[in-house]
Amino acid sequence: MPGTSARPVGRGRDGRVRLRFDGWIAGIGTSSGTRMVLGLWARSPFGPFSDVMLERKDGHRVLLAPSAQTARFVAGTYVFDEVRVVPVGVEAGRGGWSVAAPPLDLRFVTGGRGPMGLLLRAVPGRLAARPAWAVLVAPAARALLGVRTHGSAGAGRYEWYGAKDLRPVTGARAVYEGEDLGSLAPVEPPVRFGFGSTPRRPCLVSVTTTVAVEANRQGTPAR
Template identity: 55%
Template sequence: MDRFDGAIAGLGTRSGVRLVVGMWRDSPLGPVTDVMMERPDGHRTLIAPTPTVADYISTTYTFDEVRVEPVALTVEGAGRLAVRTPSVELELTTGRRTAVGLLLTLVPRPLARTRGWCHLIDPAARLARPGVRTVGSAGSARREYYCALDEHQLTSASVRVDGHDPGPLTPVTPPVRFGFGSTPTRPTLVRVTTLIVEDTPGGAAGVP
């Protein structure tokens, strides 16, 4: 089982460019930050810091283009962070914890990080956050589990993509199409543990 601990930021822009940033402080690939981007015409791009990271992510999700570029993550103070690559520059500000985030913090972490819990809350996640799923295919006969632990709204974002400003922060609409589910429609930063396991026939949903 591969385990990724970190956070995912999802946001839209007025031009229709939507971005999903994975910030993994602990993973089988080491500390990793990656950027997934979908343009208004549906073109999906992955930006990854190394060929190894690009290969892993591109076998898990679907892209039309993969770019290998340096990706720098900087925490610039309370609630502020920046992600910079040669293609994309992001400055994000997080706000208060959402109501869903408050509920997530009440779940004991050992339980919240299990596959069984992800299976149990998947129907509720779909209702509370349209487009969001907590269990799905990771490709190559694998399953992926999103174990959400906390959620904060994004209150502002400064974005540049290939030297252009795609406009101010907006909801993530339409949903992104990289994998089996999208990020929440409201721009958010979700604290998450992601598990990727072999999809063995007859595997028990409740296995941690």
């Protein structure tokens, strides 16, 4: 998904800076017990980038990020046991998605949009991206998908997730550090990177994520 300019940085009523990230999140489980969350951000304060959050069966949490700057920001928002700065390449096409982020090689395919995807697509994009909308739909998201759409994050930050589309992931294969992680499986138990997880059923979600940070702790590029 190509990206161009970043969303402008705004400010909330509480005085905190609000940063917007537009892109896709894929939540994938494997039969080995390893669960992965891919973020593909077409527009962000850092420009286009992708990152992978990975939790092993033993609970070890790893962040794979493409630069020291993005690694600092993501690791400041979520919790990891290990942070690696590595190239993260993502290709999306009709044949599926491929992710190369040494030591991870991930490939997955998605199915047709279901009722939930159609419902999300019916909401105007500008409305879905607003933090107030994420708060309004939070009870339904928790009941239907088992996810939270807003909550406190690390370093005094606060996040809102505005979903705009959803497609099921129907197949996946992954290799991590030379180990085949097995076949596609539910994202279970939930990943423990932050206040929320992804849906139990593997899926790909179009989303606008808004992060409120203290003005002197943004970690964003100098303007």
